[in-house]
Amino acid sequence: MVRLSVDCMGGDHGVSITLPACQAFLQSHPDAELVLVGTAAALEGARGWARCTPVLATEVVTMDDSVEVALRRKRDSSMRVAIQQLKAGAHVCVSAGNTGALMAVSRYLLKTLDGVDRPAIATVMPNRLDGYTTVLDLGANVDCQPEHLLQFAVLGSALVAAVDGKAEPSVGLLNIGEEAIKGSETIKRAGELLRAAGEGGHINFHGNVEGNDIFKGTVDIVVCDGFVGNVLLKTSEGLASMLGDFIKQEFTRTPLSKLVALVAMPVLQRFKHRVDHRRYNGAALLGLRGLVFKSHGSADAYAFEQALARAYDAARNRLLDRVQDRIGDTLQAGLAAPPTGDIAPETAA
Amino acid sequence: MVRLSVDCMGGDHGVSITLPACQAFLQSHPDAELVLVGTAAALEGARGWARCTPVLATEVVTMDDSVEVALRRKRDSSMRVAIQQLKAGAHVCVSAGNTGALMAVSRYLLKTLDGVDRPAIATVMPNRLDGYTTVLDLGANVDCQPEHLLQFAVLGSALVAAVDGKAEPSVGLLNIGEEAIKGSETIKRAGELLRAAGEGGHINFHGNVEGNDIFKGTVDIVVCDGFVGNVLLKTSEGLASMLGDFIKQEFTRTPLSKLVALVAMPVLQRFKHRVDHRRYNGAALLGLRGLVFKSHGSADAYAFEQALARAYDAARNRLLDRVQDRIGDTLQAGLAAPPTGDIAPETAA
Structure with missing residues (x-):
């Protein structure tokens, strides 16, 4: 039960x-x-x-x-x-x-778990493999330090292992190029930490990834700070919504195009289903001493039901225990030691 | 000539x-x-x-x-x-x-112009108003300080004024919420600088914007650091390309859907033209003592021609003089004073 x-x-x-x-x-x-x-x-x-x-x-x-x-x-x-x-x-x-x-x-x-400075929000975005990519953090934390990005990687790995049943999901660090020398100082140091955690067997670290890799499905999990995550999520939502509306506009522009739309309806419906963001509803708040899932505020009944189903899967597959175990392992390995000079976390709307 | x-x-x-x-x-x-x-x-x-x-x-x-x-x-x-x-x-x-x-x-x-610490790359992205939004910086500068974001706002304003003929284009600061209290310390301080520059009449500052505002066309210019700009550009390119391929796949899945595609072709073509990224080719390198435009590396002849046309418009409308004038004004107003403790700039691929 x-x-x-x-x-x-x-x-x-x-x-x-x-x-x-x-x-x-x-x-x-x-x-x-x-x-x-x-x-x-x-x-x-x-x-x-x-x-x-x-x-x-x-x-x-x-x-x-x-x-x-x-x-x-x-x-x-x-x-x-x-x-x-x-x-x-x-x-x-x-x-x-x-x-x-x-x-x-x-x-x-x-309260947060030992070894977690800041809880993160993880959501999934559809990818070309007709699966999805888990992205975190999505707005809870700005001004992240490298240690936080490592914690996000560990939290995300536990989530994907629990919900999707992948024992060792791959993790990519979001950067502006694949080479390890790219990016800000924080990202470079995060890359070193993630690499060390990968070599220690705590995560399955793929390396740096870029924005388009989210949709390519290059890795199971993409890690970034909350500012970047929030921007990329809202940018993607805005673009997808604009393109969807453009398609609708073109298919309703003239009486003839409305007729064409009728003929094309089954195909358009299949396309719509394939990218239906409602299917991916249900973001996980990770790193707390309890499991909380967040549904999109504008969710309809179908979307909210999906969030319930994701939450159910997570609880059934003991996500909380898994998170605790993984964070414990990295803590013991000295990898997730809390950084000094922490900046007060902030929460996005 | x-x-x-x-x-x-x-x-x-x-x-x-x-x-x-x-x-x-x-x-x-x-x-x-x-x-x-x-x-x-x-x-x-x-x-x-x-x-x-x-x-x-x-x-x-x-x-x-x-x-x-x-x-x-x-x-x-x-x-x-x-x-x-x-x-x-x-x-x-x-x-x-x-x-x-x-x-x-x-x-x-x-070399860079007086008052510009780091040149920026500005590109345009299509928006719902069937116009486009200019976004900078796009990958040239990571670890930006507030003063750099102000410089980007001034550079972008000169560009849009020259190329699009808008005397006082509106500028938004990319953030994770519209409220001024949101975001990292850098973003908050940048917001204060941009507000002061707006009050001084140096730019037309709208306030904070979010990722989806790029496609809504809320403002003419969206300013962000090069890391965020690069991520949002590549994320958008990746998403648009995935959605385009999904549409293609659905319309070629079965003999029947191929037939439907034939009927729907004029409508699909109009949609395709509307979001054709080739039309928006030609990113400006701003802040240098000379005008340089960058075409997408994978551009075809049509796309490269658009980049030539954008560069031509910029030169014809004296973009370089305009940039110099605007930067000079803000320098005189003490707004664009170079920050101390500058971090070495970095360039994205």
């Missing part, structure tokens, strides 16, 4: 999306049970559901709430109560709430 | 691409003349062309040559001789040769 704690109020649409997603998820996962967290009124719709336990919260963290508000003012928010459930037997928590707040509250309530 | 100096040997294809491009360019630009730089054998094909002056070089910088080789060993390369022509009356130089070498040789021969 895997128990998921669900913040039913999070995201742009709240229960109108999360509850149908939970229902569909329960049907396809007979050994899952859910803790549904929300206001009494919102949870009315789930009254009497099998394998579901309602837990009430009186407040909701909105998408615009600052970290400050989420942490200090809304102490009975559905987000916070849902995370708290990890201490009461839930194996993993899922929320579509705002990223900054979710990371801050998770970090406050759960 | 605008005189362009063309490195005919650069790029993946050399004269087989550059000479046809030059021919087409001359036809549509009756007041242009070209200095064609290459080996005697390679320039045979252009013998007797009107408005063309051949200048011989005995060596060629390959796409794999290091900066070291380009600078110190191949002293009679077509790239170097082409840049040198700027001192003999040419108004602008165009090369499809390797970026690192082109920047290094340009910098060595031309």
